Amino acid sequence: MLLPVLSAMSTFVAPASAKAIPAPLAIHQIAEPIALSPAATDAPMTIGNLLPDSAIAVILIDTTAAKWEALSRFGIFPKDFSFPGALYPTPLKVDFYTDVRPWLGGSIAYVYLPAPQPQLTTVAMVKDAAPIARFLDQVKASRVKPAKERQYKGVTLLEWEPENPLDILDQDQKAPLVMPAPQLSIKAHPDLKKPVDIPLRPRSAPSSDVPPNSPFAPKGLAIAVLPNHIISSPSVEAVQQVIDAQLTNAVLANLPTFQRTLARSQAAKSLIVAYGDYEKSFSAILAYDIEQLQKLAPGITLPQFPEKLSGKESYESVDGFVWAEPDGLHLQFGANLKTPLPAIATRELANPNQILEQLPGTNYMVANSRGLATIWKLLTLAIETQPMLKPKLAQFRQLSQTTIGLDDRDIFPWMDGEYATFAYPTRQGFLPATGLNLDVGFGLMVQTSDRAAAEVALTKLDRFAQQKFGSPFVNAQPSFTSWDAPISGTKKSVFAHGWVKPDTLVLLGGGGALSEVTVKPNQTLRQSANFKAAIAPLPTENFGYSYVNGGAVLSLVNNSILPMFLGTNSAPYLDELKASLGSIRSLSGTTSLNAQRFQTDGFMALATTRPEPISLREPEEPSVSSESRKLTIGSATPQGLADSTQAIQLHPKTTAAYLGRARVDAEQAEQAALMDLDQAIQADPAAAGVYTLRANLRARLEEYEGAIADADHAIRQDKFDRDAYNIRCYARARGLKDFKAALPDCETAIALDSKSPAHYTSRCYVRAGLKDEQALEDCEQALNLDPDYDYNYEDRGLAKALLGDKKGALEDLQRVLGVARQRGDAVAEKRIEKAIQMISNAS
Secondary structure, three states, rough: OOOHHHHHHHHHHOOOOOOOOOOOOOOOOOOOOOOOOOOOOOHHHHHHHEEEEEOOEEEEEEHHHHHHHHHHHHHOOOOOOOOEEEEEEOOOOOOHHHHHOOOOEEEEEEEEOOOOOEEEEEEEOOOOOOOHHHHHHHHHOOOOOOOOOEEEOOOEEEEEEOOOHHHHOOOOOOOOOOOOOOOOEEEEEEEEEEEEEEEEOOOOOOOHHHHOOHHHHOOEEEEEOOOOOEEEEEEEHHHHHHHHHHHHHOOOHHHHOOOOHHHHHHHHHEEEEEEEEEHHHHHHHHHHHHHHHHHHHHOOOOOOOOOOOOOOOOEEEEEEEEEEEEEEEEEEEEHHHHHHOOOOHHHHHHHOOHHHHHEEEEOOOEEEEEHHHHHHHHHHHHOOOOOOOOHHHHHHHHHHHHHOOOOOOHHHHOOOEEEEEEEEOOOHHHHHHOOOOOEEEEEEEOOOOOOHHHHHHHHHHHHHHHHHOOOOHHEEOOOOEEEEEEOOOEEEEEEEEEEEOOOOOEEEEEEOOOHOOOOOHHHHHHHHHHHHHHOOOOOOOOOOEEEEEHHHHHHHHHHHHHHHOOOOOOOHHHHHHHHHHOOOEEEEEEEOOOOOOOEEEEEEOEEEEOOOOOOOOOOOOOOOHHHHHHHHHOOOOOHHHHHHHHHHOOOOOOOHHHHHHHHHOOOHHHHHHHHHHHHHHHHHHOOHHHHHHHHHHHHOOOOOHHHHHHHHHHHHHHHHHHHHHHHHHHHHHHHHOOHHHHHHHHHHHHHHHHOHHHHHHHHHHHHHHOOOOOOOOHHHHHHHHOOOHHHHHHHHHHHHHHOOHHHHHHHHHHHHHHHHHHHHHHHHHHHHHHHHHHHOOOO
């Protein structure tokens, strides 16, 4: 939900160099002062004193510079991020940065007013009255028709008749009534390098023919300027309603429900606060939906909807908040109960989330909850009470029986426990084998108290498949049945089902064997560091989680989806998009219920950028996977070197011979090993794994750019080369100090192999370089996977140094230094000693 908003914000970033343009001091003022709120401040309650208590809903936006600039620490936002001008509704041809920002105060309110027709009205605080005259002049210049100026209860109102936006855009062009669609060059934001060309539709007949709901429909405009705020709306009646509320003190700030929203701890730190009266909001949405349905299906009888709510509903208000956490952005929406619930009720409704212990740690996305049987029962009961819908349900069931041999009555009644849907990486199933090259499988895991009923449904389903496609199609094995279809000469699973526990069934679509989703206790989703960080800010008593693994999804997009549509070609904007999306570590959400409110939370975990340069610039060996390390450490023997040299003499064009000597030579003579790898690549440029070995060796020799180039080549050869991603991650981090670019590679390495401790130590170091306080969780995960993986202590020590824990860093490095000396690993010993010296000498 947040991604489109974030993209829009990034587009309208104000440059740090933008300055207010001096304007005349004369403005339209109040004829006679009226009693209004105190001077503008950043407090939301101040603007609440300006809004009518009859409002259907309101959105409050805090324009405080420090709050928006704080978002710059996240990689998805550019440097010097400031309040996005797109959030203030400037008229066409009025520039926010020169005409609005100089006077804009601490808060903006969008208020949805009920009468005479619902209108969205803006109330903005004023911090400096001097620039307002320029703003009004620019608004007047942007309209085709002149403004009507009049007084309303001592306040000067400026009113413009409705105008078609196309007329406003073309007023200087004197365009004919009908003409071909032109390209309109709109003045770009100063941060953009060139104007944006926007194709306009052809000018047609009179604007009265344009549908009222169209963005090109004629729009009016009314503005009132008061001492500390400006009111603007398409309707002058709405502006008058705001002024009336202020004069009579019938304002939103007096409502206990609004006061409760602002009293929440989230309100003070939020960028955006939303509030609505539940009955008014629901009725307005219902009326709009009915209007749209009637337009889509004219002449069709719709189900009977109430014109308005009865007032006996459980909820009295709704509210929402958007604020920045230390590790990302948090969005929350809640409906507040009229009568508090007993604590026992909320505990009984909470989901234990036990099924997460059965899911593998690496997934693209997961959603879990419980009670499908109950949901199904309530839904069917509701449908059967509707005379129009009941026959449709019968038709659906008949179609389902014909199509798959069973219907909803065979499936949902036994799904009475927890369930989870998930998408996971796989190379064994149906989709990876197709030309689409999508390395993804889909799964549904369900707990049941009635396994017998589930077995009956599955038997009916398998029997139907046998009759439909033939017996060889269904491959029945003990506790696992797969529907196999021939793809490229081999059989691949299209659909499968099996039991991972006596009460837990797994249904797989397009995946491989059941073993792909059968995990050990220390490799479950619950143990995943990324998942734990994703759900940490969310309520623990909830109805289940939704979770998107940012690194894994980015890997799928980069390696499968983008090449599917764009081939191997790339574009600068795609690289920028990948870098931006690469800083999104996860998306998560949950729904919960407490005594006071029903609530939905969403969280976007973001990588942070470095606030200052890192002082620790030691040359380091990249922390590659355990397998790659074995190729370069402790593997050389005189006999192995002699055998490989003799093989090269006998078969000088054989890649394997050079590869063998490179492996044994790496510890004794790294430069010689590098030459052997060069010759191996010359002998066979397509040889698998050679570029990865050379990337590893180049990184050890501090040739970081060469290491990155080799890793790039290795990944082009094999997009599943987890070692190549890990080496490139470390080369970028250790050599170039580009932690932001390194993080997606670490995420991909983990997505491809979540059991390698080296991948987690790599990410531990990178996250520490991004000043992520939770970075050390990755090093702990590495120890959980392999307590004997000593290089974890080196990486953890370096990570602690980056996070400011000098004592802890030296303890870890001294420990791994002893191990290196015991092994006789002179290369590692020298490297670690240098790191210890730099940390000890650092102030």
